[in-house]
Amino acid sequence: MPEPGPFDALVPPPPPAGREPHAELLAMPMVALAAAISSGKLSSRELTAACLARIDELDRPAALNAFLLHRGEQVLAEAAHLDDLQAKGTVVGPLHGIPLGIKDGLATAGVPTTGGTALLRDWVPERDATAVHLLKGAGALVLGKTNMHEIGLGITSNNPHYGAVRNPYDPSRIPGGSSGGSGAAVAARLCPAAIGTDTGGSVRIPAALCGVVGLKPTLGRVGRGGMLGLSWSFDVIGPITRTVADAAALLRVLSVGPDPRDPYARHDPTGRTLAAPTVDDHRALRGLRIGVPEGYFAEDNTPDVDRVLGEAYARLRTAGVELVPVTVADVEVAIETGFLTVVPEGVVLAENMLTEAGIAGGLAGSLAAFGPDVRAVIEGQIGPAATPVLGHQYARALAETVPAIRRGFMAALDGVDALLTPATPATAVPIDEHVEMRHNGRTVDTFTTFIRYTFPVSVAGLPAISVPGGVGADGLPVGLQLIGTPWSEARLIEIALAFERLGAG
Numbered sequence: 001m002p003e004p005g006p007f008d009a010l011v012p013p014p015p016p017a018g019r020e021p022h023a024e025l026l027a028m029p030m031v032a033l034a035a036a037i038s039s040g041k042l043s044s045r046e047l048t049a050a051c052l053a054r055i056d057e058l059d060r061p062a063a064l065n066a067f068l069l070h071r072g073e074q075v076l077a078e079a080a081h082l083d084d085l086q087a088k089g090t091v092v093g094p095l096h097g098i099p100l101g102i103k104d105g106l107a108t109a110g111v112p113t114t115g116g117t118a119l120l121r122d123w124v125p126e127r128d129a130t131a132v133h134l135l136k137g138a139g140a141l142v143l144g145k146t147n148m149h150e151i152g153l154g155i156t157s158n159n160p161h162y163g164a165v166r167n168p169y170d171p172s173r174i175p176g177g178s179s180g181g182s183g184a185a186v187a188a189r190l191c192p193a194a195i196g197t198d199t200g201g202s203v204r205i206p207a208a209l210c211g212v213v214g215l216k217p218t219l220g221r222v223g224r225g226g227m228l229g230l231s232w233s234f235d236v237i238g239p240i241t242r243t244v245a246d247a248a249a250l251l252r253v254l255s256v257g258p259d260p261r262d263p264y265a266r267h268d269p270t271g272r273t274l275a276a277p278t279v280d281d282h283r284a285l286r287g288l289r290i291g292v293p294e295g296y297f298a299e300d301n302t303p304d305v306d307r308v309l310g311e312a313y314a315r316l317r318t319a320g321v322e323l324v325p326v327t328v329a330d331v332e333v334a335i336e337t338g339f340l341t342v343v344p345e346g347v348v349l350a351e352n353m354l355t356e357a358g359i360a361g362g363l364a365g366s367l368a369a370f371g372p373d374v375r376a377v378i379e380g381q382i383g384p385a386a387t388p389v390l391g392h393q394y395a396r397a398l399a400e401t402v403p404a405i406r407r408g409f410m411a412a413l414d415g416v417d418a419l420l421t422p423a424t425p426a427t428a429v430p431i432d433e434h435v436e437m438r439h440n441g442r443t444v445d446t447f448t449t450f451i452r453y454t455f456p457v458s459v460a461g462l463p464a465i466s467v468p469g470g471v472g473a474d475g476l477p478v479g480l481q482l483i484g485t486p487w488s489e490a491r492l493i494e495i496a497l498a499f500e501r502l503g504a505g
Helices: 030-039 044-058 072-087 130-137 180-187 204-210 244-254 303-318 331-356 364-369 372-382 391-413 446-450 455-460 489-504
Strands: 067-070 099-103 141-146 194-198 213-216 236-241 289-293 322-326 418-422 436-439 442-445 464-471 477-483
Touching: 030 044, 030 244, 044 067, 044 072, 044 099, 044 141, 067 180, 072 141, 099 130, 099 180, 130 141, 130 194, 130 244, 141 180, 180 194, 180 204, 180 236, 194 213, 204 213, 204 464, 204 477, 213 244, 213 489, 236 244, 244 464, 244 489, 289 391, 303 322, 303 418, 303 464, 303 477, 303 489, 331 372, 331 391, 331 455, 364 372, 391 418, 391 455, 418 489, 436 446, 442 446, 464 489, 477 489
Parallel strands: 099 141, 099 194, 289 322, 289 418
Antiparallel strands: 067 141, 194 236, 213 236, 213 464, 418 477, 436 442, 464 477
């Protein structure tokens, strides 16, 4: 495939359209589908049936394997009920009739929720996660539960119990993780949009590797009740979509303030509202100052990533953006600091997860049931040969190092509208490189390589959005990450939307 020139479209080409007659319908953005349903031009049942047909065509376990389950006749009946309500003049909300993929790390009442682990294969929660409850309240349908990396602890979605999720652009490669099923499902147009969770990049990495949009909100913006989490310090819930406007629409539904099941959730302290973005084209970029972090964020990318990033710089300058070199102090210790926090918190949350599901023996008695990578992390904390994170290490990370990293980002953001970095230093690697990968001529750890640019943002608690930047020479998507100050999602969305319009021509 010839390399794109410096002013070709930013948005990667879609994956193969499939053979069924609904491909054109399912290529529509979610907000356009919602408008078509609202106007009566499209029924929810028709849209839901189209999604199910495409899942049947493309998503067998030996194929993409994006959905662990879809709800078939149940969700069709719910869609028909919403159509009946609309015929009588009742519209439930802004997502009326839209079928969504829900990551299987979010509890769904009456629907199995596995968290990607065999231990919870038969667990059926009695109560929806807060995010699922809000989406249903806005009229959305739970189309099905998407596959994921086991308990969210990884970035490949190579699940040892339910099979590997595959990248729609190249099924021999990873889709990213841990929300890999959500990313693959949206990219392959199995559903209009999906919900993921992000501790160190688990929304943004799949979005980047699958050529879609992934939005990580500020810690506290979206309530996490009913989420099978890894870290109360870093976990967030965010949308994965094909357009920035779709991500904004989902975030508006999810951002309602305090959650009785999540003490971190709160209203935006700035008082700003997440109104629908009004950006029409790339002219909104003129006059912006975008920070370009040097050093850590530019030292070890693949040539494809560096080329796409350079092309983005050229487009932005042509659109009137001033690119400002910046340095993020202390970012080089973010991954180590993040693990000192996530690992002990993850053990506690995993124990809570098993308790809630009624799994006898708890975490210590269930180690053998986890896949090798997850079991190794847990055994390092509670097994007979454990070398756990010490209390003073955990305390120092939260009290000293995490704030220092946050200050480094805030200093870099001072005087600019956002930061622009690669979302990942490489495109999707082969599934058999899920432990170690070849990167710039050497063998490196796959996990820590792919979280290099996303995890520090999580440690700092900042909002970020991954948007398609272009494609590599092999046709694989390259994602770019825009980072903002706390609670600046509205502004970040406007910038991302203008950037998206810049690529559309």
